[in-house]
Amino acid sequence: MDEKLTERKKRVLQALVDSYISSVEPISSSDIQKRYLPEVSTATIRSELSHLEEMGYLIQPHVSAGRVPSSKAYRYYVDNFIIDEDIDLDAMKEYLNRKYDSVAEIVKDGAKIVSDATNYTSLLMISSSDTLTIKDVKLVDMYDGSALVLIITDSGVIKDKEIKLPTSEENYIESANTLLGKCFAGRTLSQILSTHVDLDSELKAFKQIFEDVIDLLGEYKKSREGQLYVEGADKIFDYPESKNYDNVKNFMTIVGRKEKLKELMSDDGNIEFSVKIGAEEGAGLENMALVSAKYHIKGREVGQLGVIGPERMDYKKVLSVLKHLSKLIDKLDD
Amino acid sequence: MDEKLTERKKRVLQALVDSYISSVEPISSSDIQKRYLPEVSTATIRSELSHLEEMGYLIQPHVSAGRVPSSKAYRYYVDNFIIDEDIDLDAMKEYLNRKYDSVAEIVKDGAKIVSDATNYTSLLMISSSDTLTIKDVKLVDMYDGSALVLIITDSGVIKDKEIKLPTSEENYIESANTLLGKCFAGRTLSQILSTHVDLDSELKAFKQIFEDVIDLLGEYKKSREGQLYVEGADKIFDYPESKNYDNVKNFMTIVGRKEKLKELMSDDGNIEFSVKIGAEEGAGLENMALVSAKYHIKGREVGQLGVIGPERMDYKKVLSVLKHLSKLIDKLDD
DNA sequence: AATTAGCAGTCGAGAGAGGAGAGTGCTAAC
DNA sequence: GTTAGCACTCTCCTCTCTCGACTGCTAATT
Secondary structure, three states, X not given: OOOOOOHHHHHHHHHHHHHHHHHOOOEOHHHHHXXXXXXXXXXXXXXXXXXXXXXXXXXXXXXXXXXXXXXXXXXXHHHHHOOHHHOOXXXXXXXXXXXXXXXXXXXXXXXXXXXXXXXXXXXXXXOOOOOOEEEEEEEEEOOOOEEEEEEEEOOEEEEEEEEEOOOOOOOHHHHHHHHHHHHHOOOEHHHHHHOOOOOOHXXXXXXXXXXXHHHHHHHHHHHHOOOEEEEOHHHHHHOHHHHOHHHHHHHHHHHHOHHHHHHHHHOOOOOOEEEEEOOHHHOOOOOEEEEEEEEEEXXXXXXXXXXEEEOOOOHHHHHXXXXXXXXXXXXXXX | OXXXXXXXXXXXXXXXXXXXXXXXXOEOXXXXXXXXXXXXXXXXXXXXXXXXXXXXXXXXOOOOOOEEEOHHHHHHHHHHHOOHHHOOHHHHHHHHHHHOOOHHHHHHOHHHHHHHHHOOEEXXXXXXXXXXXXXXXXXXXXXXXXXXXXXXXXXXXXXXXXXXXXXXXXXXXXXXXXXXXXXXXXXXXXXXHHOOOOOOHHHHHHHHHHHHHXXXXXXXXXXXXXXXXXXXXXXXXXXXXXHOHHHHHXXXXXXXXXXXXXXXXXXXXXXXXXXXXXXXXXXXXXXXXXXXXXXXXXXXEEEEEEEEEEOOOOHHHHHHHHHHXXXXXXXXXX
């Protein structure tokens, strides 16, 4: 994947992408010479440029224009020119400290913060709840022939529902509680939902309760399944890309297609940071890029935070914000 | 407010708005004659048009163009030409039945449905929870020195939190439950939060619990306070208005400003349906309009559903969808 | 073989001119 | 009050032209 480029080609490519990221105009050979490579002539740079174009890194809008990076160039740029040490975590930290009082606030408003700090549209996805572990299931007597079902998990009570009790026997609730606890406690949501529970015939009296509880879990899973929040969709208008109608339309369309976004954010196994650029890998992000990071609380993956914006985005800044935030959240212990 | 217009002026105005709503092009005198008033000459219509323009109902983009409705014209149109009988509730009902299995589904996906059915961007706002009534407050023993606080309201359990018990006395939880029930049951959220509770000195042992519960209620209120969901923001691209950069930018900006939208949706005392058009009343909706309706479940106001789109929107259709939906939801008794 | 200066060639952006078409306002007649 | 007729205005489109920005190529240089 990582094609070999001569040292000078690398410098030219980096110069071009850097320039383009800040100016958003096609970059000419003399632009590069002036600001990045004064020791060689524009003719030399031109020959390098045409070589890089042949290799697919650059695009020439028309013959008398400068060059613009292709998706392949952005990919190379992200993979090779952004090194961790570059990323200014301290500045980020300072920024966040200045703006937010507590870490809890930062998690809660994650999407807003990312959008503010990067000035791009941000995405917050809550992970599916497959690995959620049930701590206990309890019935709370409501003294009117019904009871409240509580499912207590390692991250709070997740669902409640009143159910009618089939009997008013004194100790029914107590027995049910014991039984429910035995069956569910310590197991994950997906374990429970994927196994079929066969009750001993003597426990038939609790059948209804069991089914109710399992229904509740199913409903909950469905309702939480990868919720996605979008913040700052209008940020695109801060960038000159938005002058182009199709760009804006594509952008807004994809930002509205939550299913597509979820797919884009979730399909890389165990990579912590993912960068999708342009139309590569069938991502369908023409002229756009999506950067996303998984985040954890107390070691458990709870979701992903991401940024979507023009292909020519400030990757350094975005990665810096996401990296720092994910560290911050991970350290969290409420 | 309702200026007196001659019968013919009304017809001309209605014809013009109708035409414009479907064609999105300036309407000429002959357009109106052909399709709406063949019994008079174009010259007559022209003189009516120039009169209506003087009165502020119409705008002429330039001297050799037709006319376009002003915000005032849309306002007049909505107030005078859309009568309830027009609204095709049956078609709406059929549409909803065809697409959704249950009413519950309709409520849950309210925003999506409105956006689909109208083909405009929809807004769903959940009402503030001031009138939420507490049915009971309970502590559930977790058998590890802590208890779970449950606040049961007329619309479900709203918050849970583990708190540490100050003592492990046998009957502490039971007494606390009784006391909490007495203090909170049957009162609304805002009543509780606005009064300062002074505990008898003998009940000091429960002080901490009380404060925790009140904190929880406050947090809950804050978290629910007018949440706003936007669905289908990209629908704007289905309309020719989106060809204009500023229109799109304004639209997206306002759709991103949730605070502003909440304000626009909530500030009319007890009107069930509200229509805001263009920049009138300082709404800041240049070239846009917002239609919203309150909705109730079992008589209690639970939120508002709305539509935001081009000023030239299909008011009939939008009002029809919102009206029907609100009736449907109100009848709900799950 | 790599680099460079010089130059011809290409293309887009923008300005200006001109013509067609649409729709109006006005006037005079009914 | 209504109408036909007509002159007038203004946008939109197309065509043409020029200017300027860059490039690619060639031939000379190191």
